[in-house]
């Protein structure tokens with residue numbers, strides 16, 4: 439069983455969903471675009487570049503927590519587990535964990551970006567030939583990409599959700615996503631999940647507005663993608679990248695700010711922008727350990743333990759489905 443590159447009808451359906459979401463997002467009083475569309479092939483590569491940027495401490499810190507605690511984490515997961523990774527991207531983080539686990543039953547990565555997923559699958563199979571990998575291309579917030587799981591062998595299932603991707607969801611949506619994870623797990627199955635922790639706003643803002651301007655290119659690539667895929671005429675020089683920490687909502691917001699009054703055509707529909715108006719493109723929520731434990735409980739999980747770096751910048755949590 440295998441979900442590979444999208445077939446033609448699937449591609450057409452994805453394009454029309456993309457157009458619908460873009461027109462809906464740009465047609466509202468406050469303009470927004472769903473952050474999942476940041477990840478076309480170029481966006482996924484730019485995200486990999488962001489992970490290398492010195493201001494973006496998240497990936498480095500998470501990696502150091504994994505490196506220090508890998509054996510302990512593998513022991514918590516236990517033998518014969520099937521690992522499921524929603525939003526797997528280049529699947530780099532799972533490889534060391536799969537290698538450390540006792541007799542893993544396989545790996546089920548899910549991503550909306552088929553190219554990055556297929557490259558990753560080839561790499562894993564080259565590095566760990568016995569590993570069973572079933573890739574699923576699709577939106578992990580939709581139940582259908584989880585359907586194949588029922589047919590896969592496992593004694594225990596563990597959802598692996600690193601990268602603080604849960605932070606991209608507003609708290610009520612994060613809760614719904616955890617409920618979807620729990621619905622695809624049995625009682626006692628695991629969730630290994632990374633969260634960025636609340637910290638000073640200067641460090642947070644620098645991470646999302648880095649001095650090498652990689653996040654800016656990542657954010658603006660969304661307009662390029664809309665131009666290419668939806669016959670739009672965004673002029674990228676008329677938008678600026680903005681990222682700021684919202685203290686009350688405990689999240690970094692990423693926006694594209696219109697630098698003057700102008701209009702844009704998207705598949706024949708005119709969209710008006712006034713100077714200073716923004717398109718809200720991404721949220722990255724930050725948590726304290728206790729806030730996140732409460733979220734886990736609301737989403738159907740019992741928090742078991744967590745690992746942090748020495749500076750308490752970032753945490754990896756292990757929880758069990760109730």
Ligand SMILES: C[S@@+](CC[C@H](N)C(=O)[O-])C[C@H]1O[C@@H](n2cnc3c(N)ncnc32)[C@H](O)[C@@H]1O
Nearest residue numbers: 474477525526527549550551576577578600601
């Ligand atoms: C922030 S990256 C995290 C990648 C990787 N898990 C990590 O920790 O580095 C997000 C990845 O999730 C994918 N993604 C984002 N939203 C998605 C969605 N709703 N469904 C499926 N994949 C999604 C993107 O294509 C991208 O590869």
